[in-house]
Amino acid sequence: MAARIIDGKLISTEVKERIAAEVAEYxxxxxxxxxxxxxIVGDDPASHIYVANKHKACEQVGINSAxxxxxxxxxxxxxxxxxxxxxxxxxxxxxxxxxxxxxHINPDAVVGxxxxxxxxxxxxxxxxxxxxxxxxxxxxxxPAGVIExxxxxxxxxSGAEAVVVGRSNLVGKPVAALLLAxxxxxxxxxxxxxxxxxxxxxxxxxxxxxxVPELLGADCVKPGATVxxxxxxxxxxxxxxxxxFAAASEVAGAITPVPGGVGPMTIAMLMSNxxxxxxxx
Numbered sequence: 468m469a470a471r472i473i474d475g476k477l478i479s480t481e482v483k484e485r486i487a488a489e490v491a492e493y494x495x496x497x498x499x500x501x502x503x504x505x506x507i508v509g510d511d512p513a514s515h516i517y518v519a520n521k522h523k524a525c526e527q528v529g530i531n532s533a534x535x536x537x538x539x540x541x542x543x544x545x546x547x548x549x550x551x552x553x554x555x556x557x558x559x560x561x562x563x564x565x566x567x568x569x570x571h572i573n574p575d576a577v578v579g580x581x582x583x584x585x586x587x588x589x590x591x592x593x594x595x596x597x598x599x600x601x602x603x604x605x606x607x608x609x610p611a612g613v614i615e616x617x618x619x620x621x622x623x624x625s626g627a628e629a630v631v632v633g634r635s636n637l638v639g640k641p642v643a644a645l646l647l648a649x650x651x652x653x654x655x656x657x658x659x660x661x662x663x664x665x666x667x668x669x670x671x672x673x674x675x676x677x678x679v680p681e682l683l684g685a686d687c688v689k690p691g692a693t694v695x696x697x698x699x700x701x702x703x704x705x706x707x708x709x710x711x712f713a714a715a716s717e718v719a720g721a722i723t724p725v726p727g728g729v730g731p732m733t734i735a736m737l738m739s740n741x742x743x744x745x746x747x748x
Contacts, residue, residue: 509539554582561587612732
């Protein structure tokens with residue numbers, strides 16, 4: 468029996484509709500509109516598309532956006548100075564620096580300059596520390612979107628065995644922390660994991676976030692499991708996830724497609740974080 472498809476586009480639309488209503492209420496009560504500042508360095512076409520999509524989402528939910536585009540040869544100290552100035556600008560609620568930045572710029576220095584209270588991407592060391600300690604804070608958007616999807620689908624996380632494939636600071640580690648906070652029993656797999664299929668096939672919830680096209684096949688999926696594929700890999704055959712969708716769909720109980728799964732949720736949760744940052748002022 469084929470798995471149920473978890474429609475990220477549909478869920479993200481519902482999330483944005485909810486946020487739009489909450490933003491309207493915030494504006495009425497506070498007399499101001501939440502504002503997201505975006506910063507991009509250089510002319511990478513994909514990065515500009517990503518930022519344009521974020522501005523479009525802001526418009527959809529009633530959040531203001533302020534864009535700062537810098538030349539590719541912008542010095543690191545100039546970029547850090549801009550990010551720091553946005554951190555003390557009372558008109559700005561959220562700051563997003565589009566990564567990657569050009570090679571001459573240290574991304575850690577840039578991220579470190581973001582005011583943690585405005586860190587709507589959840590990337591600063593302060594945000595990571597709050598999440599690790601189980602304290603309230605702004606959570607990375609993609610991991611937050613994964614949890615939102617699981618909740619939408621009614622997946623019981625407490626007591627569930629969850630396996631996360633990938634240990635990046637952007638997705639793997641934070642999504643594992645969020646699952647742990649929901650009382651799942653969490654295992655993180657990576658390039659040194661000795662028996663990947665054996666470990667993954669125990670999972671009630673399998674999250675793939677490793678960046679290798681179709682790495683996980685049917686032998687990695689427990690019958691009836693919920694599979695969340697965060698991977699977005701460009702191949703000669705188009706976009707592919709980290710999971711072999713066709714094969715895994717024959718075993719899983721529910722699965723996200725690529726594209727149309729986790730991707731739309733990332734921007735929706737960025738809107739949620741921007742509103743949360745505004746409320747916390």
